[in-house]
Amino acid sequence: MNKKNNDTYILGINAYHGDSSACILKNGKLIAAAEEERFNRKKHWAGFPTKAIKYCIMEASISFDDIKHVAINSNPKSNLIKKIFYLFYRGHSIKFFIDRFKNKYKRTQIHSELIREFDLQKLNFQMHYIDHHLAHMASAYYASPFQEAIVLSVDGFGDFSSGSWGIASKNTIDVKKRIYFPHSLGVFYQAITQFIGFPNYGDEYKVMGLAPYGKDKFLNKMREIVKLNNDGSYTLNLKYFMHHNTKVDYRWNDGSPVVGKLFSDELANLLGVQHRNQYEEISQVHKDIAHSAQKMYEEAFFHMLNKIQSKYKCSNLALSGGCAMNSVANGKIYSNTLFKEVYIQAAAGDAGGAVGAAYEVARKLNLISRDSEMSHAYWGPKFSKDYIANLLNKNLDKLGNEDFTIQSFKNMNDIYIKTASAIASGKVIGWFQGRMEWGPRALGNRSIIGDPRRKDMKDILNLKIKRRESFRPFAPSILRESVSDWFETDSDVPFMMQVFQIKEEKRSLIPAVTHVDGSGRLQTVTEESNKRYYLLIKEFKDLTGVPILLNTSFNENEPVVCSPDEALETFMRTKMDVIVLENFFISRN
Numbered sequence: 001m002n003k004k005n006n007d008t009y010i011l012g013i014n015a016y017h018g019d020s021s022a023c024i025l026k027n028g029k030l031i032a033a034a035e036e037e038r039f040n041r042k043k044h045w046a047g048f049p050t051k052a053i054k055y056c057i058m059e060a061s062i063s064f065d066d067i068k069h070v071a072i073n074s075n076p077k078s079n080l081i082k083k084i085f086y087l088f089y090r091g092h093s094i095k096f097f098i099d100r101f102k103n104k105y106k107r108t109q110i111h112s113e114l115i116r117e118f119d120l121q122k123l124n125f126q127m128h129y130i131d132h133h134l135a136h137m138a139s140a141y142y143a144s145p146f147q148e149a150i151v152l153s154v155d156g157f158g159d160f161s162s163g164s165w166g167i168a169s170k171n172t173i174d175v176k177k178r179i180y181f182p183h184s185l186g187v188f189y190q191a192i193t194q195f196i197g198f199p200n201y202g203d204e205y206k207v208m209g210l211a212p213y214g215k216d217k218f219l220n221k222m223r224e225i226v227k228l229n230n231d232g233s234y235t236l237n238l239k240y241f242m243h244h245n246t247k248v249d250y251r252w253n254d255g256s257p258v259v260g261k262l263f264s265d266e267l268a269n270l271l272g273v274q275h276r277n278q279y280e281e282i283s284q285v286h287k288d289i290a291h292s293a294q295k296m297y298e299e300a301f302f303h304m305l306n307k308i309q310s311k312y313k314c315s316n317l318a319l320s321g322g323c324a325m326n327s328v329a330n331g332k333i334y335s336n337t338l339f340k341e342v343y344i345q346a347a348a349g350d351a352g353g354a355v356g357a358a359y360e361v362a363r364k365l366n367l368i369s370r371d372s373e374m375s376h377a378y379w380g381p382k383f384s385k386d387y388i389a390n391l392l393n394k395n396l397d398k399l400g401n402e403d404f405t406i407q408s409f410k411n412m413n414d415i416y417i418k419t420a421s422a423i424a425s426g427k428v429i430g431w432f433q434g435r436m437e438w439g440p441r442a443l444g445n446r447s448i449i450g451d452p453r454r455k456d457m458k459d460i461l462n463l464k465i466k467r468r469e470s471f472r473p474f475a476p477s478i479l480r481e482s483v484s485d486w487f488e489t490d491s492d493v494p495f496m497m498q499v500f501q502i503k504e505e506k507r508s509l510i511p512a513v514t515h516v517d518g519s520g521r522l523q524t525v526t527e528e529s530n531k532r533y534y535l536l537i538k539e540f541k542d543l544t545g546v547p548i549l550l551n552t553s554f555n556e557n558e559p560v561v562c563s564p565d566e567a568l569e570t571f572m573r574t575k576m577d578v579i580v581l582e583n584f585f586i587s588r589n
Helices: 051-061 080-089 094-108 108-115 134-140 185-196 204-213 218-223 266-271 283-310 351-365 385-394 410-424 458-468 480-488 504-509 531-544 564-573
Strands: 009-014 021-026 031-033 067-072 125-131 148-158 161-170 172-180 226-228 234-236 318-320 341-344 404-407 429-432 445-452 475-479 500-501 519-525 550-554 577-581 584-588
Touching: 009 051, 009 351, 021 051, 021 351, 031 051, 031 351, 051 108, 067 108, 067 351, 094 108, 125 351, 134 148, 134 161, 134 172, 134 318, 134 351, 148 185, 148 283, 161 185, 161 226, 161 283, 185 204, 185 234, 185 283, 185 341, 204 283, 218 266, 218 283, 226 283, 234 283, 351 475, 385 564, 385 577, 385 584, 410 429, 410 531, 410 577, 429 564, 445 458, 458 550, 475 480, 475 531, 480 519, 519 531, 531 550, 564 577
Parallel strands: 009 067, 067 125, 148 318, 318 341, 429 577, 475 519
Antiparallel strands: 009 021, 021 031, 148 161, 161 172, 226 234, 404 584, 429 445, 445 550, 475 550, 500 519, 577 584
16 A cells, blocks of 8 residues: 555645745644745745645655645635624725735635646645634744743734734644734834835835834834733724725735835824835934834834733743744843743744644644654755756856866865855855755855854945845854853744844954844754754854854845755856855855
């Protein structure tokens, strides 16, 4: 008998929303996950994740016929009464309702997409539509090490809700509270992001990067926009927004997501300044608005956390949703709440909903076990040494001249020594190895790395490769055992989801990864989770005394590279000094 027939495969999908993605569980355990953008090279791709699904099936070594369950991280029936009540209570037209929720219909047709894309003769699988925020919470809890936890999801909107929380224990999530449309911390932060002049989907991280350069001069104004409620929830002052009564341009199909103007003209009147055009120079007032918005988000976030923790008396927190990407606020949870342990999985945003939906179906099928902690993020494609060798042979006409040197090493220790030496001499390195990361962060498998000791390294990276705003920081990757020596914490942060203060006496030693406020977006690295990256950092420590590397994503204003082909192309068109492709070391002469 075919052993695969005894296994249960669950396909999880996030489709027709930002960061479309797919994953596969085998008997309740994750074996593959990836975002569609990595394959089609379009940032935050919102559409049907055909290529991601095909990758997951290939990684699982199965055919689509082996998949018996498909989980979608959205349920059109969720909060249906609330939707209908809102429509008629607010006096909106049917057209507003149809425009606002027509994207939901596409998700109900995913079975048809699967049948067409995979040339299936019949519907041989069961479809499961999982509430958006339940999928978020499941993605955090079932991937966490916790037996019991408070689970919280906070984002823009999904299934007519912007957030929910509950208690998870005994492999079950009990949802206690939801915050409904039109009130949303995610919309608040995105509206301010647009107002400051960052219009693209996902630009909120730029506000986080800009915030430390400002002061809280607008904080009282922000408190007029976001009101905090006694139960921990929040309410928006809707006079400053448009999404609740106007057709905002939302585009989630076959391209990078587009979100139209969310803020009303009243916001400029409140702040006493006009919104910035994206091509205008950033002034101090924009930095102050960013700082004040971040402060307001943190006030609402910690108010919510403290109210929830006080009520349910649990010290473990599993956090998810797009707002869980606010690493600055996440780093302050321990100092502003009574939570002792926090878990945020690698793809906390909508991409991670694919995993959460699949986990929730696994729970229904009684397949979830508590030994499935996601302790690493390496769930994407990998490429063999033979593949890379063939790629280099095809490009010998470009590489085989006096401008480049290609070396192949049998002993990886020799690569660590050579690479660490190159980094210490000021070289910029493209580091490509193993399986691609799941989630938005480069975590040592698709990374560009440099020397954190160099004051000019940020400028070098922006000049040679990244071409991004000078205020945006680069992250420190540090050996796990060295964290407490360099940071004001001893936390384990494998997915770069929390920002902590660097010890004051250490900041001058690593200026390239120290932000203007003395902080760093931490990534802890262990030998168990990523042996090669760990040994590279260790070699750099042995050479320099510093157990840290500067880490940024391997890309140039595009999605993080997936294949060696894309990595080599990026190396060739930029001024990167070295690229390491598994056991190959290619350097510019």
